[in-house]
Amino acid sequence: MPLSQVLPPEPLLLMGAGPVPIPHAVAQANGVVINHLGETMGKVIENVKSMAQYTFQTQSPFVLGVAGPSSAAMEMAMTNLLWPGRKALILENGTFSNRLGQMAHGVGASITRIISKEPSPININEVEEALKKENFDVVTLVQGETSCGVYNANLREIAALCKSYGALVVVDAVCTLTTMPLKMDDWQLDVVITGGQKGLSSIPGVSLIAFSEESWRTIEKRGKTGPHWCYSALRAQEFWVKHNYHYTAPVPGILAMYEALRLICEETLEARFDRHKKSSLALQAGIEGMGLRLYVPKEYRLNSVVSIDLPPGVDGYSMRKYMNEKFKVEIADAFGHNIVRIGQMGEQCRSHNLFRTLHAMGMGFIHVGYGVDLAAGMAAMEDLLVKD
Ligand SMILES: Cc1ncc(COP(=O)(O)O)c(C=O)c1O
Numbered sequence: 001m002p003l004s005q006v007l008p009p010e011p012l013l014l015m016g017a018g019p020v021p022i023p024h025a026v027a028q029a030n031g032v033v034i035n036h037l038g039e040t041m042g043k044v045i046e047n048v049k050s051m052a053q054y055t056f057q058t059q060s061p062f063v064l065g066v067a068g069p070s071s072a073a074m075e076m077a078m079t080n081l082l083w084p085g086r087k088a089l090i091l092e093n094g095t096f097s098n099r100l101g102q103m104a105h106g107v108g109a110s111i112t113r114i115i116s117k118e119p120s121p122i123n124i125n126e127v128e129e130a131l132k133k134e135n136f137d138v139v140t141l142v143q144g145e146t147s148c149g150v151y152n153a154n155l156r157e158i159a160a161l162c163k164s165y166g167a168l169v170v171v172d173a174v175c176t177l178t179t180m181p182l183k184m185d186d187w188q189l190d191v192v193i194t195g196g197q198k199g200l201s202s203i204p205g206v207s208l209i210a211f212s213e214e215s216w217r218t219i220e221k222r223g224k225t226g227p228h229w230c231y232s233a234l235r236a237q238e239f240w241v242k243h244n245y246h247y248t249a250p251v252p253g254i255l256a257m258y259e260a261l262r263l264i265c266e267e268t269l270e271a272r273f274d275r276h277k278k279s280s281l282a283l284q285a286g287i288e289g290m291g292l293r294l295y296v297p298k299e300y301r302l303n304s305v306v307s308i309d310l311p312p313g314v315d316g317y318s319m320r321k322y323m324n325e326k327f328k329v330e331i332a333d334a335f336g337h338n339i340v341r342i343g344q345m346g347e348q349c350r351s352h353n354l355f356r357t358l359h360a361m362g363m364g365f366i367h368v369g370y371g372v373d374l375a376a377g378m379a380a381m382e383d384l385l386v387k388d
Helices: 024-029 039-056 070-081 095-106 124-133 155-164 213-222 233-240 251-267 269-289 316-327 351-367 374-386
Strands: 063-067 087-092 110-115 138-142 168-172 191-194 206-211 305-309 339-343
Touching: 024 251, 039 063, 039 191, 039 206, 039 233, 039 251, 063 070, 063 233, 063 251, 070 095, 070 168, 070 191, 070 206, 070 213, 070 233, 087 095, 087 124, 095 110, 095 138, 095 168, 110 124, 124 155, 138 155, 155 168, 168 213, 206 213, 206 251, 213 233, 251 269, 269 305, 269 351, 269 374, 316 339, 316 351, 339 351, 351 374
Parallel strands: 087 110, 087 138, 138 168, 168 191
Antiparallel strands: 063 206, 191 206, 305 339
16 A cells, blocks of 8 residues: 555644654755765765754764664663663653663663652752762753653753762753753753754654763773663764764765754754744743643743643543644643643744644634633734734
8 A cells, every 4th residue: 555545635734742844955855865884975974963063052073863763862871871880860850851760770870860740840959969968970851851841941050060069961952952042061061962853853763962072081981891782872983973884874864964954053043042932932822812721830831842731621632633633733642641732843833833733722622612712812822923
């Protein structure tokens, strides 16, 4: 059966928590295969790295691509910096920050967790108490916890604190990179991880990771003794620095990443942050304007993924199904919370996508019997979108 008969006649507008819509140039690049070790690929790799350095805001030469989802890049960080006898402090506010802990445990490190009650950010005082009691080799945290929509706005302060205690800081910026400021070098972050399918508006399955000079020294000291081949950072360096064989690289995905990064560099980070902020705040105003409640308080609400409370008795599944079928718009449910989530990453932050999504959601709520003031919501959103 041809794929065209499996896919819906009209693609859904992807307004969930990722993957997100991709620009045409990214889609085109994803259809090209070239020799992964040829001279042309060498140029591609060098350009991808320098554009990635800009997005991570780092001068570090240790920027690598990973063939795999963001979780593979998370795994690369954990397996290269942790092993039996090493200690990690895991700062958790949801599914993905918890995943870093599971990975650290999986590679045999001893772990201590600080778990914030959802939805709330990491409390820096609790981090300091833990650091005073014990020496940790690594501290992990997310910039934005997609699963519930919490933003750790104190990332910079937490990183500075952890560095003052001698720990390496690993940051999951999977849903936040290029949607809001992150300055790897200025903020003393040792490892930053991101995926393709969110803020970068590339395809899923090819990710990026950047290591600081300090974290790289730890990796070099250990050598190639770790259990992994694909996730060995030293082996990956063969391809990403020396252009030699490590494994057959995911060529189309790297070319897609190239175009995604090029578009980011052309837009500039500052303009991109502004576009994301303006779009997300307008969406939030629209949601509240129609009479719905946002799940996370404003002070630590993540702009990249907006969580909306489902009022008691509202069937979120039927509401989202109606949005899919009637309006061809998809938003996300959540990891066990009574919320739905709308993504505000990359191409999702375009006003035509916002209007279509907010309208479809309002109609969805009305369809399942929950009265919202759709016109007021649309007006509130428009009001902020047209403001300079
Ligand atoms: C903050 C965060 N970290 C990690 C991941 C895992 O990404 P992937 O599914 O690409 O492995 C996600 C995916 O939603 C995420 O939002």
